[in-house]
Amino acid sequence: MSDVYNALIVGIGGQGVVLASNVLGEACLAEGRTVRCSETHGMAQRGGSVESHVRINGRYSPLIPPGQADLLISFELLEALRYRHYLKPEGTFVVNEYLVVPTSVYVQRLPVPQKDELLEQLRGDRFYLIDAQALAKEAGSPLTQNIVMVGAASTHLPLAITSLHEGIKRWVPAKTLEMNLKAFDLGRAATTR
Amino acid sequence: MSRRYVLGNEAIAHACLEAGVDFVSGYPGTPSSEIIETLIRFKPSFHVEWSVNEKVALENALGASWTGVRTLVTMKHVGLNVAADPLMTSAYTGVKGGCVIVSADDPFAHSSQNEQDSRCYAKFAKLPCLDPCSVQDAHDMLRDAFSLSEELGLPVLFRPTTRICHQKSDVELGEVATEHRKGSFQKNPQQFVVIPAHTRVLHRRLNEKQPLVKETLARRGYFSTDLKGKDAVIASGIAAAYAREILPPGTSFIRIGAYPIDERWLRDVITAHERVLVMEELDPMVEEAVRQVAGSTIVHGKLDGMVPSEGELSLPLTYRALTAAGFINATDVPLAPVPAQGVPVRPPIMCAGCMHRATFFAMKKVFKDGIYPSDIGCYTLGLQLGAVDTCICMGASITIGSGIYHAGETHPIVCTIGDSTFLHTGIPGLMNAVYNGASMVVVILDNRTTAMTGHQPHPATGSTALGGETPPVSLEAICRACGVQYVETVDPYDLPTLTAAFQRAAEYTGVRVVIARQPCVIIARRAGIQRQRYMVDPERCTACGLCVRFGCPAIETTDEITTITDLCSGCGVCAQICPQGAIMREART
Numbered sequence: 001m002s003d004v005y006n007a008l009i010v011g012i013g014g015q016g017v018v019l020a021s022n023v024l025g026e027a028c029l030a031e032g033r034t035v036r037c038s039e040t041h042g043m044a045q046r047g048g049s050v051e052s053h054v055r056i057n058g059r060y061s062p063l064i065p066p067g068q069a070d071l072l073i074s075f076e077l078l079e080a081l082r083y084r085h086y087l088k089p090e091g092t093f094v095v096n097e098y099l100v101v102p103t104s105v106y107v108q109r110l111p112v113p114q115k116d117e118l119l120e121q122l123r124g125d126r127f128y129l130i131d132a133q134a135l136a137k138e139a140g141s142p143l144t145q146n147i148v149m150v151g152a153a154s155t156h157l158p159l160a161i162t163s164l165h166e167g168i169k170r171w172v173p174a175k176t177l178e179m180n181l182k183a184f185d186l187g188r189a190a191t192t193r
Numbered sequence: 194m195s196r197r198y199v200l201g202n203e204a205i206a207h208a209c210l211e212a213g214v215d216f217v218s219g220y221p222g223t224p225s226s227e228i229i230e231t232l233i234r235f236k237p238s239f240h241v242e243w244s245v246n247e248k249v250a251l252e253n254a255l256g257a258s259w260t261g262v263r264t265l266v267t268m269k270h271v272g273l274n275v276a277a278d279p280l281m282t283s284a285y286t287g288v289k290g291g292c293v294i295v296s297a298d299d300p301f302a303h304s305s306q307n308e309q310d311s312r313c314y315a316k317f318a319k320l321p322c323l324d325p326c327s328v329q330d331a332h333d334m335l336r337d338a339f340s341l342s343e344e345l346g347l348p349v350l351f352r353p354t355t356r357i358c359h360q361k362s363d364v365e366l367g368e369v370a371t372e373h374r375k376g377s378f379q380k381n382p383q384q385f386v387v388i389p390a391h392t393r394v395l396h397r398r399l400n401e402k403q404p405l406v407k408e409t410l411a412r413r414g415y416f417s418t419d420l421k422g423k424d425a426v427i428a429s430g431i432a433a434a435y436a437r438e439i440l441p442p443g444t445s446f447i448r449i450g451a452y453p454i455d456e457r458w459l460r461d462v463i464t465a466h467e468r469v470l471v472m473e474e475l476d477p478m479v480e481e482a483v484r485q486v487a488g489s490t491i492v493h494g495k496l497d498g499m500v501p502s503e504g505e506l507s508l509p510l511t512y513r514a515l516t517a518a519g520f521i522n523a524t525d526v527p528l529a530p531v532p533a534q535g536v537p538v539r540p541p542i543m544c545a546g547c548m549h550r551a552t553f554f555a556m557k558k559v560f561k562d563g564i565y566p567s568d569i570g571c572y573t574l575g576l577q578l579g580a581v582d583t584c585i586c587m588g589a590s591i592t593i594g595s596g597i598y599h600a601g602e603t604h605p606i607v608c609t610i611g612d613s614t615f616l617h618t619g620i621p622g623l624m625n626a627v628y629n630g631a632s633m634v635v636v637i638l639d640n641r642t643t644a645m646t647g648h649q650p651h652p653a654t655g656s657t658a659l660g661g662e663t664p665p666v667s668l669e670a671i672c673r674a675c676g677v678q679y680v681e682t683v684d685p686y687d688l689p690t691l692t693a694a695f696q697r698a699a700e701y702t703g704v705r706v707v708i709a710r711q712p713c714v715i716i717a718r719r720a721g722i723q724r725q726r727y728m729v730d731p732e733r734c735t736a737c738g739l740c741v742r743f744g745c746p747a748i749e750t751t752d753e754i755t756t757i758t759d760l761c762s763g764c765g766v767c768a769q770i771c772p773q774g775a776i777m778r779e780a781r782t
């Protein structure tokens with residue numbers, strides 16, 4: 001199974017994690033590859049921590065074991081830290097520079113996590129910090145943040161750009177396609193600079 | 194034929210279309226809900242319904258099946274408890290048109306109150322059960338399950354788990370059938386009227402059929418073997434996928450895809466090995482069958498502690514079991530790094546502007562020392578707000594509350610139950626509470642939908658599964674008809690009125706019902722309702738923290754500065770809580 005490429009996408013319910021993983025899955029299909037993906041549905045989507053495991057060329061398990069992700073895409077800083085142990089030592093880490101403090105932290109008056117401290121803990125080799133919010137706005141809508149992140153990760157994925165475009169076309173609403181393709185390009189440019 | 198990237202539940206739905214299903218019923222429940230939702234998206238020409246509960250769904254399907262049409266019933270595992278009554282006897286009566294009952298299990302209880310194993314029900318009822326190990330497998334099995342049901346004349350239980358239902362993969366889908374059957378009921382009391390004289394005969398026939406069931410499942414290829422050496426892994430469900438991925442070379446692989454298992458076949462394959470490791474999720478169903486025929490073959494699994502008996506399996510747990518059984522060396526197991534410590538948890542939370550939060554807030558204010566039996570729905574998240582004291586199963590708020598009352602508890606009892614849950618199994622409890630003289634307040638959290646499972650309609654919404662209009666059931670009229678004298682309906686976004694309603698209710702005895710009605714914010718957004726957001730005036734805010742403790746995810750506070758984020762849905766409740774009047778509607782831009 002050495003040809004399996006493991007991509008883990010994490011974030012918060014409502015951020016479009018599932019749609020991002022759908023783009024990857026669809027791209028696999030376009031290339032005639034097998035793919036196994038496991039998604040969070042149900043209750044956790046109510047603002048909880050969510051994860052999508054995408055196993056490109058996968059044939060059996062839909063879940064990536066800890067320490068086996070080739071790529072970890074996180075839509076949020078705390079989630080990046082929560083799932084970091086899934087990454088291989090030589091894996092690629094693409095992180096959105098965006099912090100959402102869980103409401104329980106405020107309600108229970110716990111220490112509020114700080115961006116700088118989190119970044120310090122996260123930084124390492126092959127770490128890419130993306131300002132997805134700014135790039136999404138530049139693309140035309142903050143709702144395209146998830147596609148910005150896919151674009152940013154695309155330089156590391158074993159999938160062709162045309163296949164990923166195919167995936168985007170299949171999964172975003174038709175009238176937002178242009179915007180999302182732009183979001184993809186802006187994200188991609190951010191990691192190739 | 195086409196190759197597609199689809200969700201397990203979508204593949205299951207598609208398989209039903211390929212098999213020409215004619216009738217579909219079910220009650221929403223994670224991880225099963227997307228099956229019917231997918232069928233609805235196909236704009237079916239046949240009958241598809243969200244039933245009031247699982248028992249109703251199964252009985253509907255049985256009736257349809259007895260007329261000769263192909264039927265599908267979907268539910269989550271605990272829904273099968275509700276449907277257990279018709280299930281048990283449906284094995285006696287049998288079916289005419291193929292009848293497939295999908296009961297989706299949830300190992301690890303991702304979204305459930307327990308980890309029960311639907312396969313046990315199949316054994317209990319003496320029904321065949323299919324246990325898929327991948328999305329393609331689920332698709333293929335379900336497509337053929339209707340003809341299996343017809344061949345045996347029995348309902349077929351289909352048991353996927355969360356990791357099948359919510360897995361996406363590349364799948365080969367077939368053509369959707371265009372022909373549909375039309376039902377016609379042929380009277381046959383010996384089969385369909387289970388009076389004692391008939392049922393004794395039916396039971397004997399069911400027992401006599403069991404060898405045929407085993408033989409048929411074997412013939413249809415649900416048991417497969419890849420024989421290699423003296424060690425074997427025998428696996429079912431998603432555990433088979435994990436085992437296949439890391440199977441040590443030279444180890445045999447035996448896959449169980451259905452139940453009951455033919456013992457003779459099983460004895461032959463097991464005794465051809467020196468050691469076998471059984472990998473399955475939840476109960477040791479396969480393992481018990483294996484142990485009965487193992488003879489001198491050594492059997493490892495849950496019963497000797499090598500495989501966990503709770504939760505879900507995974508590749509790391511499969512490695513651990515293989516190591517414990519001595520099939521691989523500890524050095525063959527990849528190292529797993531440790532998770533970061535101290536990361537604040539992020540559990541699911543009620544949406545910004547959810548009516549439940551406002552209702553709980555007022556409830557706790559008025560009934561400070563109350564006991565709060567609750568029920569199953571988004572509002573169970575009220576646990577985080579200290580507003581949920583009990584939750585066991587659907588419809589068990591009013592009934593648990595009644596028990597607490599009659600036992601002599603003197604604190605006020607305030608039950609909360611959602612609209613869909615109330616219709617599902619709440620009504621008998623309410624009737625019983627009135628009839629038997631309980632004294633309590635029942636709050637119906639009426640958000641006009643079945644929110645937690647993805648916003649399915651129900652009889653009080655005025656719309657059907659396929660979007661048709663239907664006369665809405667009146668919750669007020671039901672409560673009155675159950676004998677409740679005190680029924681009041683309020684808007685939970687209007688905090689003073691809601692509080693006053695609770696205060697009034699507190700003055701009476703007997704069963705009092707307060708219906709808090711406001712659409713779920715997600716439903717409201719879909720319906721195009723837009724409310725102006727709220728903001729905090731930093732001049733007036735004294736950082737007292739009252740609004741923060743309310744717990745709306747749109748309210749943030751850092752360094753004594755409270756702000757409202759763009760998650761705000763404009764319910765306005767926090768503005769009514771703020772003693773300084775510092776929260777106000779944003780000016781229109």
Ligand code: SF4
Binds near residue numbers: 543640644
């Ligand atoms: S989905 Fe609806 S009912 Fe559920 S938490 Fe959100 S607003 Fe409340």
Ligand code: SF4
Binds near residue numbers: 727761764765767
């Ligand atoms: S008005 Fe207040 S309570 Fe309501 S959603 Fe906005 S911030 Fe939350």
